[in-house]
Amino acid sequence: MYKKLSAKLLGAAAALTMACGIATAADWRAWNIHNEGHPNHGAMDRFAELIAKETNGEIKLQVFHGGVLGSQPDALEQVRIGAIEVGNFNLGPIGPMVKEANLVSLPFIFKSVPHMFRVLDGEAGDIMSKAMAEAGVKPIAWFDAGARSFYAQKAIETPADVKGLKIRVMNNNLYTAMISAMGGNPSPMAFSEVQQALKTGVVDGAENNFPSFKNVGHFEVTKNYSLSEHLIIPECICVNTAKFDALSSEMQAAVTKAAKAAAVYQRELWAVQSGQARKDVEAAGIKVNEIADKAPFQNAMDSVYADYLKANPDMQKLVDLAKSTK
16 A cells, blocks of 8 residues: 555656646747848857756757748747747837837938947837837847948938939838938839849949848949948847746846847847958948938938828837937
8 A cells, every 4th residue: 555655646746846847947939030151040049058058948949040930020920929939030020010119210210330229228228128028029139230321333421412313222111201301212122123223223222231232242233332321220039028927037037138148149240240241342342431420311301200200199209219319
C-alpha cells in the first residue's frame, strides 16, 4: 500500500513539476523581413540570445527571417492577436492601424536621426508607444532605419532646387504633398522601376537612404545625393501586448533590457553599413551635398502640416512635442 501510495505521490509531483514548467517557460516566435547581411538580421539574432540569457532560459525566442511568416501587414496582425509574439516592424505601415505612429511619416518632422531618437525617448514617444500597445503591438526598443534624402542630376540644397523637378516618391499622400509644396512634380512609382526612370529621364530624381541608394545601383544613373533627411522612419522590436503584460515585472524588465541592448547593437551595425555605402558612392563619383540648415525645408511644409492637422486635429500635440524637442 505504502509503495503504491508513494508511487502515486511521485507521479503527481512529477506531473505538477511538468505543469509548472509549462506555465513558466515560453517558446516565442519573432518575425523579421530582412535577410542575412542586413543589420536587423544580426540584431534580432542577438535579441534571441539576450532574451534567453536575461530570463535564465524561461523565454526562448526563435527568429524567422526573410519574411517567411508572411508580409509585414500579415505579421502585424499576427503579433496583434498573439499568433506571433514578436515582430521587427517599420513604423510606416503601422500608421493606418495606429494614427499616432503617423508622426514619423510627416516630412521634415525630425532634424536628424539623433533628434528622432530623442523624440521617441520623450513624451511624444511615450504617447505613440501607449497607442501602439493599446492596439496590441507594444514597442520595447527602437531600431535605426536611416534617413531618406534626395538624389538627382542637380544638387538639392534648398526647397527652390526642387521646383520643376519630377521626383519619384513612395505612394503616400504626405510624400506627394511634400514635393508639391516645394514646387516639384511628385511621381509615385514602383521601386523596381526607378533605375530605368532615372536613366531615361522619366524622373529627374528620387529619394532613399544611403544603403538603398548604393545597393540597388541608383548611384550609377545620377550625380548628386543631397542630405535633406526629409523622412526618418524608425523600426521597432514590438511584442504582443497581452503576452508582455502577462509576464511578471521582473520578466518584463528582462525582456526590455534584452531588446534595448539588441537595439544598441543594431544601431552600431547600421552606422557601419550606412557609412560604408556613403564611402562607396563617393568613390564612384557621386557628390554628397551637406545641408547645414533644414529650416527652409521645414518652413516649406507649412501647407502640408496645415492640411494634415486640419484632418487630424488630435495630432497637434504630438507634432508640437516633436518640433519642440531639442
